[in-house]
Amino acid sequence: MVNLRAPTLRHRTAYEQPWFVLSSSRYSVIPSDHPAISHFYAFDVAHSADLLAVPDGCVDIVFDCDTTRPSVRICGTPLEAQRVELLQGHHYFGVRFSPGVIPGFINVLAEDLTEQEWDLLEVSAFAQRIFESIVKAPQLHEQVKLFNDYLAPRLMGRTSKLTAMVIQQAIARRGDLRIQQLEDLSGYTSRTIHRQFSQDTGLSPKTFCRIIRCQTALDTLNTQHEVSFSELALDLGFSDQSHFLRDFKKLISTTPCEYQRKMLQNAYNDRISIA
Structure with a gap:
């Protein structure tokens, strides 16, 4: 019988979303030291036609950093290739959680995340407090630091x-x-x-x-x-x-x-x- 006392959710650095990468003019990744997060990423959408998300078992938080209408959504894994709406010319900052991890700062059941997406500001009071700072931060490293400093202590808690x-x-x-x-x-x-x-x-x-x-x-x-x-x-x-x-x-x-x-x-x- 396996010892269940000290589980680890540490996995390889990246879980692939290949069509995101091919649709971007640049795609940057920062690996995470936190066991609940696979990695952080940022990209600019060069063309949005046929942009698909593929199953990766991960929850993503995606910030649209548009200066006029910024937004943020939390997205569950699709179960097969699924079309997604990302806007051409927009800059995005993303947080990809490790497979199977549901962040502890949202008020959404795990079963209601699969194949779905939610406005993060409607399901997390914690996210509301740093949303504006993140979308206005000019550099990826600054966005990562803001996310880690405020939300990292609340990431875990739902995985048995x-x-x-x-x-x-x-x-x-x-x-x-x-x-x-x-x-x-x-x-x-x-x-x-x-x-x-x-x-x-x-x-x-x-x-x-x-x-x-x-x-x-x-x-x-x-x-x-x-x-x-x-x-x-x-x-x-x-x-x-x-x-x-x-x-x-x-x-x-x-x-x-x-x-x-x-x-x-x-x-x-x-x-x-x-x-």
Whole structure:
């Protein structure tokens, strides 16, 4: 049985939103030291046509820093590729939480965040107090500091130890995780695991693992030029290559082959700067 006393939600630095990067004129990232946050980012929208969010298991807070009509929204993970509205020529500052983390300063249930977005100022009194300062801050590092100084102490609090263990195991196994394995690891029944995880994250363990597998595939395609799709499918625990290809297209909106072609053609990795 796994020791659930000291869970950690620390994961790799970035969970990919590739279509955001390709639609931006510049895309900057600052990794976070806080276990609840994956990273901070900022970008200017160069073109907004066909801008899609893909499943990443993360909650995002996105500030539109427009000087005339600034706004901020909190967005739950989509379950498949989903069109989003970002305005051409606008500058955005974002906070991407670690997978499965629901920030503790909002008055929204986890299940009401999945595939949805809310005006953050309507669901968080804490955010109202720093909103104007963040959208007016001229530099990404200043925005990050403002967010961390005021909201970091209120980030955690909604994730149970059992859910943290499931997240930790799903990440470690790159989404190739079965409910029987979770029962063996935790000592809890599948019903208890499912109920607690869904309550904490708004997702089922199976859906979460599916998202992590897809994100792992994105990471592989973004960092390796020579990829065998059949080997990648097997490595990620898919029953066959066809299953992998169908799942990838539904979640990302294109095939792995076409995805990798677009990323290489548009120099995806060179577009991202670590601030």
